Amino acid sequence: MLTRMQKIQMLKSMMIIREFEALIKKLYKEGDVEGAIHCYTGEEAVAVGVCNALRKDDYIFSTHRGHGHAIAKGCSIKKVFAELMGRETGLCKGMGGSMHLFDIENGLMGGNGIVGGGIPLSLGTAYASKYKGSDRVTVCFFSEGASNQGTFNESINMAALWKLPLIFVCENNLFAATTPSYKTLSHPDIAKRADGYSIPGIIADGNHVLDVYEKTCKAVNRAREGEGPTLIECKTYRVEGHCMVLKDLPQHRPKQEVEGWADKDPIDILEKELMQDEGLEKDIREQLYKEIQQEFNEAVQYAKTSPFPDINEFMKIANSRYQLCEE
Amino acid sequence: MRRISYLKAINEAIQEEMERDNNVFVIGEDVGEYGGVWGALRGIYEKYGAMRAQDTPISESGIIGLATGAAMAGLRPVAEIMYMDFLTTCMDPVVNQAAKADLMSGWQLKIPMVIRTQYGIGTREASQHSQSLEAWFMHTPGLKVVVPSNPYDAKGLLKASIRDDTPVIFMENRLLYNDIQDVPEGTWEIPLGKAKIVHEGEQITIVSYGHALKKVINALNEFNEISAELIDLRTLVPMDIDTIIESVKKTGRILIAHDAVEKCGAGAEIVRLVIEKAFDYLDAEPLVCGGLGVPTPFSGKLEDICMLRTEAIVGKIQYLLTGII
Numbered sequence: 178m179l180t181r182m183q184k185i186q187m188l189k190s191m192m193i194i195r196e197f198e199a200l201i202k203k204l205y206k207e208g209d210v211e212g213a214i215h216c217y218t219g220e221e222a223v224a225v226g227v228c229n230a231l232r233k234d235d236y237i238f239s240t241h242r243g244h245g246h247a248i249a250k251g252c253s254i255k256k257v258f259a260e261l262m263g264r265e266t267g268l269c270k271g272m273g274g275s276m277h278l279f280d281i282e283n284g285l286m287g288g289n290g291i292v293g294g295g296i297p298l299s300l301g302t303a304y305a306s307k308y309k310g311s312d313r314v315t316v317c318f319f320s321e322g323a324s325n326q327g328t329f330n331e332s333i334n335m336a337a338l339w340k341l342p343l344i345f346v347c348e349n350n351l352f353a354a355t356t357p358s359y360k361t362l363s364h365p366d367i368a369k370r371a372d373g374y375s376i377p378g379i380i381a382d383g384n385h386v387l388d389v390y391e392k393t394c395k396a397v398n399r400a401r402e403g404e405g406p407t408l409i410e411c412k413t414y415r416v417e418g419h420c421m422v423l424k425d426l427p428q429h430r431p432k433q434e435v436e437g438w439a440d441k442d443p444i445d446i447l448e449k450e451l452m453q454d455e456g457l458e459k460d461i462r463e464q465l466y467k468e469i470q471q472e473f474n475e476a477v478q479y480a481k482t483s484p485f486p487d488i489n490e491f492m493k494i495a496n497s498r499y500q501l502c503e504e
Numbered sequence: 505m506r507r508i509s510y511l512k513a514i515n516e517a518i519q520e521e522m523e524r525d526n527n528v529f530v531i532g533e534d535v536g537e538y539g540g541v542w543g544a545l546r547g548i549y550e551k552y553g554a555m556r557a558q559d560t561p562i563s564e565s566g567i568i569g570l571a572t573g574a575a576m577a578g579l580r581p582v583a584e585i586m587y588m589d590f591l592t593t594c595m596d597p598v599v600n601q602a603a604k605a606d607l608m609s610g611w612q613l614k615i616p617m618v619i620r621t622q623y624g625i626g627t628r629e630a631s632q633h634s635q636s637l638e639a640w641f642m643h644t645p646g647l648k649v650v651v652p653s654n655p656y657d658a659k660g661l662l663k664a665s666i667r668d669d670t671p672v673i674f675m676e677n678r679l680l681y682n683d684i685q686d687v688p689e690g691t692w693e694i695p696l697g698k699a700k701i702v703h704e705g706e707q708i709t710i711v712s713y714g715h716a717l718k719k720v721i722n723a724l725n726e727f728n729e730i731s732a733e734l735i736d737l738r739t740l741v742p743m744d745i746d747t748i749i750e751s752v753k754k755t756g757r758i759l760i761a762h763d764a765v766e767k768c769g770a771g772a773e774i775v776r777l778v779i780e781k782a783f784d785y786l787d788a789e790p791l792v793c794g795g796l797g798v799p800t801p802f803s804g805k806l807e808d809i810c811m812l813r814t815e816a817i818v819g820k821i822q823y824l825l826t827g828i829i
Contacts, residue, residue: 279610281612335570
């Protein structure tokens with residue numbers, strides 16, 4: 178059972194992700210952050226619910242929309258800011274960027290610029306756990322868009338066949354780039370596909386962090402016990418466009434749908450529940466917001482004043498790794 | 505010294521490395537009880553069990569993705585892809601994932617993995633089982649490409665590839681599997697990136713690798729008197745360009761022969777480097793001799809004219825030496 182404190186911590190984590198994305202958008206517009214940025218706004222309950230069910234040493238594979246996963250898995254916020262600003266002090270020394278966040282110490286085995294590219298990789302860490310007799314589990318995040326890649330079929334079959342300690346978490350946010358999922362899915366429920374591989378396929382309310390958490394806990398236990406993989410489909414909604422430069426067509430964002438999902442905001446839902454069930458103070462969100470802004474001010478200051486990667490240092494490594502000398 | 509086959513040399517290299525390091529395992533289609541469709545892995549399943557000799561579904565992306573992820577977690581996978589042509593079905597894990605993960609992670613990760621595959625033409629298997637695709641992988645920063653031409657090299661280079669901390673595309677050739685050669689026992693390896701001068705010569709440099717080397721040797725036997733310096737590249741990435749350049753500076757003439765089609769191939773890359781580094785030493789234009797740039801037709805009569813041909817090598821050597829076509 179989660180304690181009151183843990184639930185408040187989950188509320189805070191979701192708020193951190195929400196505010197992080199808001200600030201990244203601002204920094205992008207101001208030119209401090211460049212490149213392809215995909216916001217996780219509205220989907221915070223998935224990353225926070227899943228990662229709270231994991232240990233620090235459990236592995237996760239993230240996606241191109243990966244800021245939320247990194248934050249929820251415990252990566253240093255200032256290093257994530259620094260990475261997105263291309264600094265030497267970034268999580269990946271400025272070599273990965275927004276779509277490729279790695280933090281091995283915290284079990285973050287990488288985002289992925291290739292939709293569906295991370296799914297077969299997740300087989301590998303899960304296989305390694307079984308190989309070494311370790312009880313570390315792997316979570317593979319992917320989207321309903323990636324579920325249409327061949328890698329999904331290959332990987333889920335192999336994981337089921339060998340009962341690998343792997344949890345497939347499908348973030349069904351209803352959009353693949355600009356295309357709504359009713360145009361790409363032959364059946365709206367990805368979870369149903371699990372039947373074809375004889376593994377549990379579970380639908381979670383992806384905007385309800387405690388539902389995601391509880392369902393992930395079950396899947397994690399099952400995986401640690403050696404009973405094999407689970408497919409969890411988290412139904413959620415991508416509030417923003419695909420990225421900073423791709424806007425959705427208005428006909429794909431009917432007012433009723435947008436408003437309906439706004440009423441299901443994951444942060445509001447948890448806050449309301451905490452007030453009802455745990456007697457949470459009315460101004461807690463305000464307090465948390467202040468704490469977060471304080472943290473962010475320091476983190477952004479750290480990132481902005483960090484050096485960019487050193488070219489000579491890079492060329493030294495590149496010469497040896499990529500044999501540039503032979504040129 | 506004992507004599508063993510290319511296939512046995514591969515098997516020995518893998519078994520020795522598996523014995524030495526528990527993190528080494530083999531994975532791929534038919535690699536378990538069957539020992540690989542080419543038989544390179546016979547006895548490994550019986551000795552090391554299913555986790556270390558893992559049969560897989562026909563899922564190349566799954567196999568190479570798994571290998572990459574396992575390498576991220578500290579294992580040293582040796583994956584088998586039955587034909588090089590089939591690597592097309594898993595280009596993403598090879599090119600976008602394995603080759604790039606160490607850099608993208610800011611060097612937090614190493615990706616020690618070997619993809620053993622076999623390539624080549626001449627067995628009447630038509631377009632989708634006859635390709636030599638090394639150039640695609642040479643073109644991707646982050647991959648090493650190794651092509652042994654004989655049993656001794658197969659063993660020494662495979663051991664070095666397994667011990668390497670980066671992804672290696674290890675290209676075997678089915679027409680070489682039964683070749684027999686002296687191969688010493690014991691702990692030794694051949695460093696990646698060092699070419700072998702098969703024999704020294706003064707008049708012309710001939711660079712080749714893998715199965716094509718045999719055709720070059722056949723071509724040279726057609727000449728009564730020739731002083732050719734023959735270089736077996738052994739590894740295409742890293743490439744031992746220094747050995748090539750030193751040789752060209754001496755001979756002034758170079759021919760590169762490979763099974764792959766000539767267009768944008770390894771030979772074209774070597775010509776680029778020779779022109780950049782030894783232009784003033786050249787007495788004739790550098791030439792490449794490779795396969796005809798067509799999908800390989802099935803019928804033997806047609807396949808024969810599409811592959812690297814000994815006569816074509818002879819013709820190009822003659823032209824470089826005499827200026828006469």
